[in-house]
Amino acid sequence: MHTESETRTKRSLFSNYSLLLAVVFGGFLIFGFSENIKGPAIPxxxxxxxLSExxxxxxxxxxxxxxxxxCSFTAWLVKTIGIKLTTLLSFGSMVISGFCLYYSVNYSTMVLSYFFMYIGNGLLEIALAIxxxxxxTRNTGTMMNLAHFFYGLSSIVAPLLAANLMGVHLFGASAELGWRGMYCLMLSLAILPMIPTILAKSPKKEEKHGERLSLKEYMKDKAAWLLVGVLSLGVVSELAIGSWLVxxxxxxYDWSSGESAGMLSAFFLCFTFARLVLGPVTDRIGYTLSLILLSAFSGLCSIAAVIAGEPGAFLFAVAGIGIAPIYPTVMALIAKRYPKESDTAITFTVTLMGIATVAGNYLIGLIIELFKNGFAEAAHPKAGLIAGLQAGYVFIGACALLCSVMSVWLYRHLKQRGALL
Known part of the structure; x- marks a missing residue:
């Protein structure tokens, strides 16, 4: 029989675990909003x-x-001030960035405000991943996908909510809320998950089996670099869809703002459904094989959507099924392969992924501009822009296909060493 003190301890642990779940799930909800309200706002x-493309x-x-x-300093921050204070800091910085965006008056101040917001996003993502x-610690693939399901859940709502909020006249004001007011309002929601963060206790680190790796030793592992390649290509494709689809x-196609936001929401509906349903599948068939199949599916859908033209626009949304599980599946693979040094592994992988997203986002803009200028015709001035946008989207699909190729390489590498996950 359990003593009263043991029962009380179990209840306390369950209560703290529930609070920690609320932090993780709530954090991903906020992250989804902050990341995906930009689609309707950018035009x-x-x-x-x-602004030019x-x-x-x-x-x-x-x-x-x-x-x-x-990403480069979050793991250090977690070790210095703890996971709890780091998470609170990330939520707080996102709230402040919303007010900075509200008061931005030109391109430079907008860029600085956005830059600050993404520092908050980086802090939050690494903190949540750690x-x-x-x-x-159990059913890692399923639970990682479930956590990221909440990111997808808010991402479904985010584009439509953003498009509608920008046209709202708040408190009877004559001027619309606009993109500034919309950002301020949406990012202020980060206050909500700060509540369970304050109430929760940091999780106790269990002693886990496995060799403890330094960063230098970790960097010598070929699988670590392959994971960087897989995650980078997958995330560039995922984020680019949210940024450029609208x-x-x-x-x-001359779609209205509402129609375009609706398609982006459809993409995130497929994206979210995939994370909810495919998590157990990745646990069953293996993380690496899942990465190969899902990223290939997403890439083929994106490229097919461009080739098919407007009638095939629904394929842009369907591509979300394949790209959605890539990030959480890589995180699950890292947690299983490097159990004692998951914070080092996550920071290294996500930091280098960040470099790829910097290059990827800028490259997409340059590709669009290059094809736009190269194919522009006096008789059809819009032809160049359409060619540029199509070229940019083909690149997005190609990134997902390359992610699949890199996953095949990772699969062979792990299989040869009897470490396939």
Whole structure:
């Protein structure tokens, strides 16, 4: 029989575990909002400041740079001040960045505000990844996908909510809320998950089996670099869809803001459904094989959507099924392969992934601009823009296909060493 003190301890642990789950799930909800309200907002920002596609690409690249900088020091911050304070800091910085965006008056101040917001995003993502690796010790693939399901859940709502909020007249004001007010309002929601973060206790680190690796030793592992390649290519493709799909549909097919936001929401509906359903599948068939099949499916759908034209636009949404499990599956693989040093492994992988997203976002903008200028015709001035947008989207699909190729390489490497996961 359990003593009263043991029962009380178990209840306390369950209560703290519930609070930690609320932090992780709530954190991913906020992360989904902050990341994916930009789709409908970017065309309005572009119109307000008369920006070129290359400048938008630069904006997104600098955002990724802010994210990258945060990733580079978050693990150190967690070791210095703890996971709890780091998580609170990330939520707080996102709230502040919303007010900075509200008061941005030109391209430079907008870029700085966005840059600060992505520092908060980087802090939050690494902190949540480390926290999830510490508490999800069983059915890791399923639980990682479930946590990231909440990211997808808010991402479904984010584009439509953003598009509608920008047109709202709040408190009877004559002016619309616009993209500035929308960002301020949405990022202020980060206050909510701060509550369970304050109430929860940091999880106790269990003693785990496995060799403890230093960063130098970790960097000698070929699998570590292959994981960087897989994650980088997958995430560049995933984030690019959220950034460029609305722009593509509005300018290439003359869709309205609402219709374009609806398709982006459909993408995130497929994205979210996949994370909810495919998590147990990745645990069953193996993480590496899952990466090969799912990334190939996403890449083929994206390229087929461009080739098919407007009738095939639904394939942009279907691509979300394949790309959605890539990030959480890589995180699950890292947590299983490097159980004692998951924080080092996650920081290293996600930091280098950040470098790839900086390059990827800027490269997409340059590809669009290059093809736009190269194919522009006097008789059909829009032809160049359409060609540029199509070329940019083919590159997005190609990144997903390359992710599959890199996963095959990882599969062979792990299988040869009897370490296939």
């Amino acid at each position: 309005r920002m572009q119109a307000d400041f008369s 290359a400048q938008i690409g630069m904006l997104l690249a600098l955002n990724s740079l802010g994210y990258l900088i945060a 926290l999830a690796a510490q508490i999800f 722009n593509f549909l509005e300018k290439a």
